[in-house]
Amino acid sequence: MNDWIDVLIVLVKVVVAVVIMLTATLMLIWAERKILADMQNRIGPDRAGPAGILQGLADGIKLIFKEPIIPSRVERSVYLVAPILALVPAFLMFLVVPIGRPFHIGDREITLQAMDLNVGLLFVLAVSSMAVYAVVLAGWSSGSKYPLLGGVRATAQAISYEAALGLALVPVVIYEGTLSVAGLVEGQSGKFLDLFPAWNIILLPSFGFFLLAAVAETNRAPFDLVEAENELVGGFHTEYSGFRFALFFLAEYINIFTMSALTATIFLGGWNGPTWDGSLPSSITWIFPILWFSLKTFAIVFVFFWVRATLPRLRYDQLMELGWKRLIPGTLIWMIFFAVAFAVRQFGAPWAS
Amino acid sequence: MAELVLFIVFGIIAVVGGLAMVLHPNPVHGALGLMATMLSLAVFYVVNSGHFIAAVQVVVYAGAVMTLFLFVIMLIGVDKSENLEERLPLQRQLAIGLGVAFLVMIALIGGNAWITAPQAATEPNGSVEAIADLLFTEWLLPFEVTTLLLIIASVGAVALAQFDPRKREEEE
Numbered sequence: 001m002n003d004w005i006d007v008l009i010v011l012v013k014v015v016v017a018v019v020i021m022l023t024a025t026l027m028l029i030w031a032e033r034k035i036l037a038d039m040q041n042r043i044g045p046d047r048a049g050p051a052g053i054l055q056g057l058a059d060g061i062k063l064i065f066k067e068p069i070i071p072s073r074v075e076r077s078v079y080l081v082a083p084i085l086a087l088v089p090a091f092l093m094f095l096v097v098p099i100g101r102p103f104h105i106g107d108r109e110i111t112l113q114a115m116d117l118n119v120g121l122l123f124v125l126a127v128s129s130m131a132v133y134a135v136v137l138a139g140w141s142s143g144s145k146y147p148l149l150g151g152v153r154a155t156a157q158a159i160s161y162e163a164a165l166g167l168a169l170v171p172v173v174i175y176e177g178t179l180s181v182a183g184l185v186e187g188q189s190g191k192f193l194d195l196f197p198a199w200n201i202i203l204l205p206s207f208g209f210f211l212l213a214a215v216a217e218t219n220r221a222p223f224d225l226v227e228a229e230n231e232l233v234g235g236f237h238t239e240y241s242g243f244r245f246a247l248f249f250l251a252e253y254i255n256i257f258t259m260s261a262l263t264a265t266i267f268l269g270g271w272n273g274p275t276w277d278g279s280l281p282s283s284i285t286w287i288f289p290i291l292w293f294s295l296k297t298f299a300i301v302f303v304f305f306w307v308r309a310t311l312p313r314l315r316y317d318q319l320m321e322l323g324w325k326r327l328i329p330g331t332l333i334w335m336i337f338f339a340v341a342f343a344v345r346q347f348g349a350p351w352a353s
Numbered sequence: 354m355a356e357l358v359l360f361i362v363f364g365i366i367a368v369v370g371g372l373a374m375v376l377h378p379n380p381v382h383g384a385l386g387l388m389a390t391m392l393s394l395a396v397f398y399v400v401n402s403g404h405f406i407a408a409v410q411v412v413v414y415a416g417a418v419m420t421l422f423l424f425v426i427m428l429i430g431v432d433k434s435e436n437l438e439e440r441l442p443l444q445r446q447l448a449i450g451l452g453v454a455f456l457v458m459i460a461l462i463g464g465n466a467w468i469t470a471p472q473a474a475t476e477p478n479g480s481v482e483a484i485a486d487l488l489f490t491e492w493l494l495p496f497e498v499t500t501l502l503l504i505i506a507s508v509g510a511v512a513l514a515q516f517d518p519r520k521r522e523e524e525e
Contacts, residue, residue: 078381118480122408129416133388136423140381148427155424159417166412179481 005108013114017094025253029056031298032305039309063246071239073143082141083240083247086134089127090254096120096181097261100271100290112271112290113182120181121173124262125166128217131255132158135219135226135236138248142239150235153316154219154226160323161216161223167331168209171338172200172266185270199269205334207267209327211303214263216323218255221308225316256304257297264296359400367393380426384419391415405481 030045030053037044045052070079098113117123132154139151173179176187190198201207216223227235237248264270273292275285314322344350366389373386391414398407488496 075381078385117404119404119408122405122412122481126408126411126416129412129420132420133423136420136427137381137385140427152424152427155420155427159420159424162416 009110010114013112014095017114018091020099021091021094021254021257022250024257025250026056026060028253028257028301029059030054031301032308035302035305036309039306060246063249064243066242068242068244071143074239075141075143078137078141079239080244082134082138083244083251085137086131086248086251087254089131089134090251090258092127093124093258094254094261096123097258097265098182098185098270099261099293101275101286103286111182116180116182119179120184121169121179121266124181125162125169128165129158129162131217131251134248134251138240139236142236144239146232146234147236147238150226150232150238154236157216157219157223157225157319157323160320161213161327164209164323164327164331165213165217167328167335168206168213169266170331170335171203171206171342174339174342175200175203181265184266185272188269189272197269197272199267199272201267203267203338205330206338207263209331209334210267211263211300213327214259215304215307216319218252218259218304220252220256220304222311222313223319224313225319256301260300260304261293261297263300264293268296268300270296356400359396363393363396366390381423384422384426387422388415388419391419405484 033055034044034052036042045055048054048058070076095114096117098111098116100112102109102111104110135154135158136151139147139149139154142148172184176184178184178187184200188197188199196202219226224235225231227237232238237245240248269292271289271293273288275288277285370386370389370393374383374390377383377386391410395407395410395415398404398410
């Protein structure tokens, strides 16, 4: 009996996570177009619903009802699987992110996180490294030139920036002493020097490197060479139409959302924040952790959009140079420096014994 | 029970993936088969509660190594037909002979009684803490020696990739 309830809870959590991601995507599409429009002195979408807020929904419905065209030269099986492969890692990554404070029903503790893994951060890295396959296989199976170029670019970019992404997290893991995402959030509660919230953003270089690599890992501007429209038509998804294209689109926005949620969780304290537990009834206070988490996530999402509106796309050799000659040595030096400093603080200087 | 089902399902996937890797004429499909095998191995590790090893397996093999393979395959060009002419004489005969020898050896070893270590009383602990504990105490020396090996390999790669400086000047 108890086992079945546990299974049921996990199922409900996964469904809720999927619903959150889908609604977030609809909002993100609208938000991105609105924010970009504002930054470029345009109005942006304003027809569907108040202030155009239903634009994402309208786009989605349009894409579903479009005719799916399968070009004759595609490698059929791989071509059909690639859009699904794009979605799976995007969904999986969100499952380890806790979106709120655990609560109790009876004597059962329910965490607002689909699963807490002992290897949480490694799981995130593993899943995000699988995301590139969708792009590569879509590009290759399309059987035409531009998508293939997009796919080759995607592999090179993913390999280069994955390393930086992982290395940027090492100081955080050393500092917190855990790989579990829930453990990270717990470690960031309380105050630092009785003044600031004890968020991991005090490891500022890590935060910067991670955010940079995250933008590159999600193939967003200014690192969107995979789909660079003025060089590669549409990049890896040129030959996709209708719902299959919609899946790629969905995967991109879910990836942005998940990466932002992860950044907020790892560096900005996750759902930590003032809840006024004593002075307000518990029927109100439960909402605050979720609110803080959402606010932090959307702040990072805004940075993604902001960067896109501000910076021109990098040239390909610049992208590689930034990855291999700046980011990876930078993260390595910072990691070694931090490890030594932390060890000296923990165990004393090696000559002091 | 669940363990057995998972083992059968992913065992079949792993074997099929391995066969596809060797037999499929298209290199990209071959690479995909190899990836399926590697992911199935990760599932085996999870079933045996080696979460850390499973995550590392996916990051390193499925994530980095296979991406590199795909990159190289695409860079060389998928459409080039493979040159099936065998340059090494006796290669095929040697392969068959060694394969038979290997099978005989396995049959001989498998036929004998095995001495196994006494089963550990506790649950196998595959958590990061447990592995780190062993790696940095009992197995520190092998660990460091492996690191040295990797460093030598990467230095070798850099040395191989280094252009001849005179040649480079001519190009510029």
